[in-house]
Amino acid sequence: MNILITGGCGFLGALLARDLLARKSFSLNGAAARSISSIVLCDRALPPADLAANPRVHFVGGDLNELLASGRMPAADTELIFHLAAAVSGECEADFDLGMRSNLAATQGLLEAARRLGTQPVFVNTSSLAVFGKRPGFDMPDPIDDDTLPTPQSSYGSQKVMCEYLVADYGRKGFIHGRTVRPMTVSVRAGRPNGAASGFLSGMVREPLAGLRAQVPVGPEVLTALSAPASTVAGFVRAAEASTTDWGPLTGMNLPALRVSVGEMAAALERVAGRTAISLLDWVPDEAVLRLVRSWPGNVHASRARALGLLPDDSFEQVIRQYARDNPQAVVLPLQVG
Helix, strand or coil, rough: EEEEEEEECCCHHHHHHHHHHCCEEEECCCCCCCCCEEEEEEEECCCCHHHCCCEEEEEEEEEEHHHHHHHCCCCCCCCEEEEEECCHHHHHHHHHHHHHHHHHHHHHHHHHHHHCCCCCEEEEEECHHHHCCCCCCCCCCCCECCCCCCCCCCHHHHHHHHHHHHHHHHCCCCEEEEEEEECCCECCCCCCCCHHHHHHHHHHHHHHCCCEEEECCCCCEEEEEEECHHHHHHHHHHHHCCCCHHHHHCCCECCCCEEHHHHHHHHHHHHHHHHHCCCEEEEEEHHHHHHHHCCCCCCCHHEEEEEEEECCCCHHHHHHHHHHHHHHHHHHCCCCCC
């Protein structure tokens, strides 16, 4: 089995590749399990050293739109596509043309390339919680479920919902096996900050554990819907494994969410790393970030994901402790026993 991961050298793409490589076999679309022959990582950035050294990993570098236009990808024998490449929320709000090109145009181009293969590959599209938004003058639907009408309030969310509809229609026409998942905000992300408006939800843990100050641009009362990196990757994988019957509607599927307030996140950080950690948090309001974050839902249900065996993380304290175990080189504060 040959797999393509766009955005494959990013944080989640690399985690997904490692997860797949660790499996002795993989069941695609409900079929009998087979071995994975190769994984192609497509990205602007270079792959991490461990993936670059793996003989089953192949790297295709460059701009996704340009690679698609040149016909360099996907390979003719590609059976599974994970589409993770995207410009993130803050970037799209600041640069409309960047978002339209990197998100909408690139997704449509990749779908066309998959269609030209003529083999109906499984296409796992990563959408976003940002497809839901609080409309001015209206209350946020509470809770958000799989069938809640998307009402994006940002360029990023609008681009993502357009991509959801494209994937559904290409699937309906039989060009692909379309699967769209809506991940929750991923926390805690390792590595450097990105341009996402939600990036502080990782930074407020990652930076203090490293002994660095972190800005929290919203108040402690703000509710968020989160998922640990490993839980998010498990959702991607399960979407590819599920049979067409088990997957159900071609519309987007919410992945499980841990509902927690920003204040509760800070309290969990204190339980894990003590007063020193939370003393490194600077609660400085940022109206631009606050406006976007307040338009996102904090109470998300995921009944379809639960039917596929996917569950939310138990607690944010558990998420922090898992981050510390996975990234010991990035933690300088002593941790409390828990």
